[in-house]
Amino acid sequence: MPVQLHIERRDMGSLDAIHADLAGLIGGRTLGLEDCATELESLALFRREALTEPCACMVQPSIVIVVQGAKQMLVGEQAYAYDTKRFLINSxxxxxxxxxxxxxxxxxxxxxxxxxxLSVMTELISQIRLPPPRARASEAGTSIGTLTPELLEPFRRLLGVLDEPADMAVLAPLIEREIHYRLLKSDLAPRLWQIASVGSQSQRIARAIDWLKANYTQPLRTAELATQAQMSTSSLHQYFRQLTGMSPLQYQKWLRLSEARRLMLNDAYDAAAAAFQVGYESPSQFSREYSRLFGAPPKRDIESLRHRSFAGADNPPDAAF
Structure with missing residues (x-):
């Protein structure tokens, strides 16, 4: 048997074994749940027992790994499918x-x-003096990478630490740091280097996003946003759409409508009150844009969400993954 084929089969066996262990650990912790926080702020688990239609969510800079089954993330018009062989990164x-x-x-x-x-990644690049990747990085805010035993193994140990509360404070940060190091040696290293580089377009767009999140109720002035990001207006529009799949104005609408949905669902706001709270001046415009994004008028959508929540249906609104 050729040496390379032997190595590939050995690694695949290791990957399958780690997946099986992780499936057991995650399955045991998520019985009866869909989304499960853990004692570690950085780590969350999920479980879905049926196929679903695309569900709106806000994703943070993160890596998402499936150890059993398959999912996809839709960002703008682009679909990113991932399973037990591929992982998802959002920057x-x-x-x-x-x-x-x-x-x-x-x-x-x-x-x-x-x-x-990202500060850990920047520190690792500087401290360990990792050589820069040769490949050119993708310009998308979401990317798909190849899972390896070397990348997956620290996650097995991280979940194991959850059962050792006395050791968690010492061991978890070391394992989390190792995960970042393994990512910098993965096939997505070019993208991660680009994200972590001070002054990169990704960091400038991240700065613009932070400003939008803090000021989404205010009228959007593109020139002011470009100043916050230290970019020209044309560059802001170009890179913002390239990285997020939408314009700054569409992003602001998403923030407004998602917060209005949360207010109606969790705080019992009516549609008009929620619209004014998030910065809309016209309830009718709010209703039109809400229906366009969520597929139903506000009242009907909230009633449906409450029914699904009561029935324990899959994919609650704004799930993180």
Whole structure:
């Protein structure tokens, strides 16, 4: 047997074994749940027992791994499918739609989301003096990478630490740092280097997004946003759409409508009150744009969400992954 083929088969066996262990750990912690926080702020788990339609969500800078089943993330017009062989990385706070492609009651879709710390990546690049990648980076805010045993193994240990509360404070930061290091050695290293580079277009767009999140109720002045990002207006529009799949104005609308949905669902606001609270001056315009984004007028959509929540349906609104 050729040496390379032997190595590939050995690595695939290791990957399958780690997946099986992770599926057991995640499956045990998510019984009866869909989205499960953990004792570690960086780590969350998920479980889906049925296929779903695309569900609106806001994703943070993170890596998402499926250990059983398959999902896809829809960002703008682009679809990113991932499964037990491929992982998903998001480099920005992005409005997206998440969809489960493979799942059943007997074989649920299981996985995890791990928040990225770009300051750790920047520190690792500088401190360890990792050589810069030769390949050219993708310019998208979301990318798909190849899972390897070396990348997946630290996640097995990180989940194991959850059962060792006395050791968690010491061991978890070391394992989290290792995960960032492994990512910088993965096939997505060019993209991660680009994200972590001070003054990069990604960091400038991230700055613009932070400003929009803090000021989404105010009228959008593109020149002011470009100043915040230290970019020209034309460059802001170009790179913002390239990285997020939408314009700054569309992003602001998403923020407004998502917050209005939360206010109506969790705080019992009516549609008009929610519209004014998030910066709309016209309830009718709010209703039109809400229907366009969520597929139903505000009142009907909220009633449907409450019914689904009561019935324990898949994909609650604004799930993180």
């Amino acid at each position: 920005l706070d992005l409005p997206a739609r998440s969809q489960v492609l493979e799942a059943s009651t007997d074989m649920p879709c299981l996985g995890l989301s791990f928040k990225l710390d």
